[in-house]
Amino acid sequence: MPKVYLVGAGPGDPGLLTCKAYQLLQIADVVIYDRLVSAEVLGVANPNGLFIFAGKLQGEQERIQDEIHHHLLTHAADNKTVIRLKGGDPMVFGRGAEEWSFLNQHGIDVELVPGISSALAVPALSGIPVTLRGVATSFAVIAGHRQNLEPQEWSRYLMVDTLVVLMAVENRAAIAANLIRAGRNREEPVAFIERGATERQRVVTSTLAEVARGQVAVKSPAVFVIGQVVRMRKHLRRIVNDAVGAPGAIKESIHAGN
Ligand SMILES: C[S@@+](CC[C@H](N)C(=O)[O-])C[C@H]1O[C@@H](n2cnc3c(N)ncnc32)[C@H](O)[C@@H]1O
Numbered sequence: 001m002p003k004v005y006l007v008g009a010g011p012g013d014p015g016l017l018t019c020k021a022y023q024l025l026q027i028a029d030v031v032i033y034d035r036l037v038s039a040e041v042l043g044v045a046n047p048n049g050l051f052i053f054a055g056k057l058q059g060e061q062e063r064i065q066d067e068i069h070h071h072l073l074t075h076a077a078d079n080k081t082v083i084r085l086k087g088g089d090p091m092v093f094g095r096g097a098e099e100w101s102f103l104n105q106h107g108i109d110v111e112l113v114p115g116i117s118s119a120l121a122v123p124a125l126s127g128i129p130v131t132l133r134g135v136a137t138s139f140a141v142i143a144g145h146r147q148n149l150e151p152q153e154w155s156r157y158l159m160v161d162t163l164v165v166l167m168a169v170e171n172r173a174a175i176a177a178n179l180i181r182a183g184r185n186r187e188e189p190v191a192f193i194e195r196g197a198t199e200r201q202r203v204v205t206s207t208l209a210e211v212a213r214g215q216v217a218v219k220s221p222a223v224f225v226i227g228q229v230v231r232m233r234k235h236l237r238r239i240v241n242d243a244v245g246a247p248g249a250i251k252e253s254i255h256a257g258n
Pocket residue numbers: 011012036086087088089090091092093094116117118119122165166167168193194195196197198220221222223224
C-alpha cells in the first residue's frame with residue numbers, strides 16, 4: 001500500500017528534529033514542505049530528492065491545499081518515499097489530520113512522525129516556561145487568526161494561567177484588547193518570540209496594555225505568550241544563551257519595565 005510520512009519539522013533548528021524525522025529526510029524522494037520549515041531543516045534532506053514548496057498564500061489556501069493533495073496522491077502512487085513536512089508538530093494548527101484523512105480516503109497509508117511544537121519549545125528556548133510551580137499550573141494554546149477574534153470567545157481563557165497564541169502577530173492589538181475587556185490584568189507581562197529556535201530569534205517583552213494600544217512592533221512568525229511566567233525569563237536568560245552556545249546571541253527588545 002502506498003504511504004506518506006506526515007512529519008513534524010520542529011521550530012527551525014535541525015537539532016530539534018526527532019531521530020525518525022532526520023532519518024526519513026535523508027532517504028526522501030519527495031519533500032512537500034510548508035512556509036515555516038526552515039532552510040536549515042531542508043538542508044538535512046536528501047539533496048537528490050524533489051522539493052515542493054507548499055506555503056499558503058492569503059486568500060488562496062484552498063487552491064493550494066488542492067495542489068498539495070494532488071502532489072501527495074501522484075507521488076505516493078509512484079511508490080516514492082514521500083514526506084509531507086510541516087513546521088512544528090503537524091497536528092497543531094497544521095491541517096495534519098485533514099491531510100491524513102484525505103490520504104486514507106484515497107487508499108494511502110499515513111505514518112505520523114510528531115514534531116516539537118513551537119507553542120512549547122519557542123517560549124522555553126527563550127527562557128519562558130509555560131508552567132511554573134507556584135505561578136502557573138495551566139496553559140492554553142490558541143489560534144490568533146481572524147476567524148478566532150470574536151470578543152466574547154476570549155472570556156473562556158480568563159482562568160488559564162499562561163496563554164500561548166500562535167498566528168497572532170497581525171491581530172495582536174485586538175487580541176490583547178479582547179483579553180483586557182474579558183477581565184485579564186492589563187499590566188500582565190507578555191512576550192513575543194520572533195523566529196524562535198533560529199539564529200534570527202528576537203524576543204520582545206511588554207505588557208498586555210501596551211500591545212492593546214498598538215505600541216509593540218513585532219514581525220511574523222512569532223509566538224505570543226501572556227502570563228506571569230514571562231518574568232521568569234530574567235532568571236533563565238544566561239542558561240538559555242549558554243545552551244545555544246552563543247552568549248548574547250538572542251536579541252532583546254523590552255517595551256515595558258518587566
Ligand atoms: C500555522 S501555525 C503552525 C504551528 C506548528 N504546527 C507548530 O506546532 O509549531 C504557525 C504559527 O506557529 C508559530 N511559529 C511556528 N514556528 C515558529 C518559530 N520558529 N518562531 C516563532 N513562531 C513560530 C507562529 O505563531 C506561526 O504563526
